[in-house]
Amino acid sequence: MILEELIAGLETERVIGETSVKVNGIEIDSKKIAKNRMFICLKGGNFDSHDAAKEAERYGASVIVCERRLNVGITQVIVKDTRLAMSYLAAAFYSFPSEHMKIVGVTGTNGKTTTARIIKEILERSGKKVGLIGTLGVFFGSTFYEPTLTTPDPLDLHKILHEMYHYGIDYVVMEVSAHAIDLKKLAFVRFEIGVLTNLTQDHLDYFGTMEKYRAAKKAFLTSPQCKTVVVNSDDELGREILLENDKVVSYGIDNPADVFAIDVKEELDGTSFILNLFDGIYDVKMKLLGLFNVYNALAAEVACALLGVRVKDAVRALKEVSVVPGRLECVSEKNGIFVFIDYAHTPDGLENSLNTLKKLTKKRLICVFGCGGNRDTGKRAQMGEIAGKIADFTVLTSDNPRYEEPMEIIREIEVGLLSRTREYVVVQNRKDAIGYALGYAKTGDVVLVAGKGCEKYQEILGIKHPYNDKDCIEYIERETNL
Known part of the structure; x- marks a missing residue:
């Protein structure tokens, strides 16, 4: 692609050099630069890749996108905000793929993965070709x-959308994180529908306050x-947007x-309810557990109806939707002991999962979790208090300690x-x-292992060690004959 074509719709402050140069790809890592690649300089809390522009030039870059004039001998495209520019350039390089498909963006503190998965399954069961982008990975056709x-970075995201479009995908369901919104990753993605699950405390390490976190979610939806x-x-934010x-x-x-x-x-084998979907009344029995999953199902039903899925087909498909891996998933039922794993890693998420299982537990509810x-x-003390309030016994442990x-x-x-409580270890x-x-549990007890869901690693000091809660549970039961 020629630079002049690529930047035709980009707001620039100044272009220094030739615009007839070729751009064969776009990179934000100077070490990945090859001949005729564009290098975008980004700034973060601990870095400024404007300092790597000379290195990118040495490796063969044809264009530098930057926020200030640099001492390089190749074309410079100077913009006000390189993150916003990156989103535009990624979309333009791949011919704005989101404009050719109907995209559903699901945002919220909890429930994004399950809601997105339900929407995907309903659409597929209605004969649609669907792609999914989210916490569990990227899925379309046989590709994973x-x-x-x-939410992938713009360069990866638009490449994926481009692949989906050329594969023949008509609908894409994607999880939209608050970080992605704040970092302008989605600025040039067109959404047919935006879905809000809920807003509760999370990511204050990044946003600092709930007000800023809330503002990011609202900015996307409005x-x-x-x-x-x-x-x-x-949900309070939902009502605000509604009004x-x-x-x-x-x-x-x-x-x-x-x-x-x-x-x-x-019940332990699923949840039933009466659904009023735009004044049509339907009896629903689904495999997913908990009141919070009723909310997820409602959100999915609305989205699918708005996308043109016949209501009866959407309701029928909901009854067949499978449990999402790592989302209140029952991974063992032996000797009258039920063992669940769940991704719950926020106060609200943990409380929802524990409350759901508490109602279904005949004897004791045992919770294993960390932060x-x-x-x-x-949220650490908050989650401790929630576990102490609801669980009968708690095992405090490590999650992804990272550098702590x-x-x-x-x-x-x-x-x-x-x-x-004092009932913990x-x-x-x-x-x-x-x-x-597992050794402490007796017949009639329920064990919840929370925090990691189906993650395949435990992150310690920057290294992701292979690890999975479900595999761990199966190994322990096999080796100890539990």
Whole structure:
């Protein structure tokens, strides 16, 4: 592609040099530069890749995109914001693929992965060709890419969308993270529908305050790039958006909504409820557990109906939707002991999962969990208090400590736990903690291993060590004949 064509719609402050040069690719890592690649200089908290422009030139870059004039001998495109420019350039390089498909963006603190997965399954069962981008990876046809980020960076995202379009995908469901919104990753993606699941505390290590976190979510949902918005009327942010906008469709249980559920019944083999979908009444029995999954299902039903799926087909498909891996997934049922794994890593997520299982537990509910390192520290004591309030016994352990000392994280959780109970034990090693919980459990008990879901690693000091909760549970049961 010729630079002049690539930057035709880009807001620039100045272009220095020839615009007839070739651009064969775009990079943000100077070490990946090859001949005729464009290098985009980004700034972050601890880096400024404007300093790597000379290196990119040596490696063969034909163009530098930057926020200030640099001492290089190749073409420079100077812009106000290189992150915003990157989003445009990635979209333009791949011919704006989002304009050729109907894209659903699911955002919220909890429930993104499950809601997105339900939407995908309903659409597929209705005969649509669907792609999925999210925490569990990228899926379309027989193609699967391992997950990197909940929402990929623009260069990867538009490449993926381009591949999906040329594969014949008509609908794309993607999880939209608050980080991606704030970093302008999605600025040039057109969404047919934006979905809000809920907003509760998370990511304050990045945003600093709930107000800033909330503003990021709201900015996406109320932007012109979302044609229609689906919100939870039982969520404060959802109600705010509902009152302020006329392109909104609502779902809920407690507050008035366009689509709602009543008579919810929870059991260990699934959840049933009566669904009012745009004044049509339907009996639903789904395999997913918990009231929070009723909300996820409602959001998915609304989105699919708005996409043109026949209501009866959407309801029928919901009954067949499979449990999402690592999302309140029952991984063992032996000797009358049920063992679940769940991704719950926020106060609200942990409380929802524990409350769901508490209702279904005949005897004791045992919870194994920890908190991630170098993340929002304010939620640690909160999660400890929640576990102490709901679980009958808790095993505190390590999650992804990253660059923090695991026992320091555990001690911070312990403060909240001690405000509610003394019924707990600390076992730092996660495998040993799960082994302790399984050995402690008796017939009629339920064990919840929370925090990691189906993650395939444990991150310690920058290294992702192979690890999976489900594999760990299966190994312990096999080796100890539990």
